[in-house]
Amino acid sequence: MSIDRATAAKVAKLARIRVEDADLPALADDFNAILGFIEQLQELDVSDVEPMVSVTPMRLPRRDDVVSDGNQQEAVLRNAPDAREGFFAVPKVVE
């Protein structure tokens, strides 16, 4: 399978990473090198194999559905690039 420019652009878009048009061919080359390496996996017959879900045989613990932590607005917002009036601030979302 070979990744072309358009596919590279689509993947960049899905990943929300801006890639300039001029950089797309090199990116597609990188993808092809890595995917070529990954392609070896197709040699194996895995038809009767379960995909791994958890590497250690343990059941995920559950806890009561109650508030365990909260009321930390100041701490939560402290690292925001832009926070105003107790909210994260972002560029206008709705026209």
Added chain:
Amino acid sequence: MSDLTKLTIAKARDALRRGETTSVELTGACLAAIDGADALGAFVHKTPEIAMDRARAADARIKAGDAPPMCGIPVGIKDLFCTQGVASQAASRILEGFRPAYESTVSGQLRDAGAVMLGKLNMDEFAMGSSNETSVYGHAINPWRATGSSRSLTPGGSSGGSAAALAADLCLGATGTDTGGSIRQPAAFTGTVGLKPTYGRCSRWGIVAFASSLDQAGPMTKTVRDAAIMGAAMMGHDPKDSTSADLPVPDFEAMLTGDIRGRVIGIPREYRMDGMPDAIETLWAEGRAMLADAGAIIRDISLPHTKYALPAYYVIAPAEASSNLARYDGVRYGYRAKLAPGDGVTEMYEKTRAEGFGPEVRRRIMIGTYVLSAGYYDAYYNRARKVRTLIKRDFEHAFASGVDAILTPATPSAAFELGKTHSDPVEMYLNDVFTVTVNLAGLPGLAVPTGLDGAGLPLGLQLIGKPWEEGELLNIGYALEQAAGFVAKPAKWW
């Protein structure tokens, strides 16, 4: 006492308890060594005030006679660990300015045990790399140089700063994390010891996530005994990490008897790679002989799916990374790109992530995005998860047949020159060929320095243990360490 920074954790602990030195003296000596070693690029955020405060508190605690083993011991913390109020940016621009409001469980346990944080250590960006060359802070540099050469070598990665700091005696222990070999490969490149515990032994809470099903923190130290001491302080159950194992942590140090008579050591034939340097082949043979001399039984074994481990890893790890790193969007913490008039929220995401992530991280996020995208999920991601099942099964069969531990080389070469392998990402990935299987199977792995190559550079062997059997693994490592008698240190040039 002279040469305080050269002490092992065990010796420093004993000296502190006997009153022969103080944590303030030890810490002061380490801080001075760190200030004199900027050329190594190991410490990227120094925290001398915190260090001296904790050292004074540790001395008071030792005086009161109720100090745990790590009390007063100066350590470095990898930049991947969130440390309260102290920069924690995973060596990435995208976390520029981030000061966590909380402390990771592992660094918090060390702090509560009285360990002294000297500062934050360099690493590959988001732990993605094998040479510490993807760091936003610049390279960490190996204190070791080839005989007669002044060329800069990599300390390995991703825990390159941790390994460089230890090898240069800037600290007595360091935290590392290991997703595909990031503790063991740097340890092998610097003549130090690195333990990747069983998946679930150390809490992942507060450690910046790379690939959550593979990430595991562990100690990096100068000796196996130190790995036992520091490792025990880092491990333990944490309800804040749902994959954290609710199992008691044994006294690993008490298990270091060096008696390995009758233990069965497996030698996997698939780890004999084409083109492997003679020095590695010899090292491995010597390691087998040392363990046999100590009374172990050496047995050839097969781990037939070994060759598929790296390709499976390079599906699973990027897939998980693409999901974990989706949180870096310029909204809640860290870097936000400068926006042009009219830019909306999508442009903010795209520009922030393009400018905030380095090339290798961008590449892995996008590979992960691709293998998880509609139409490819089964062909790549699900298939890789099935192959992971087969790789784990290989180890289960070996252990079920009576093998107690497995001996392999830690790396396919000694430390290489910085700047050598940038052009080909796949070539860099091959560094992890002997270590990545262990992460995929969730097993504990230990790198022990056992020799030097022809150029005078350190080489290490890897021991792989059964799940939760770190104590047994460390004891076999201890026997190997005693037999190898590795005492070489890099000549100081920095």
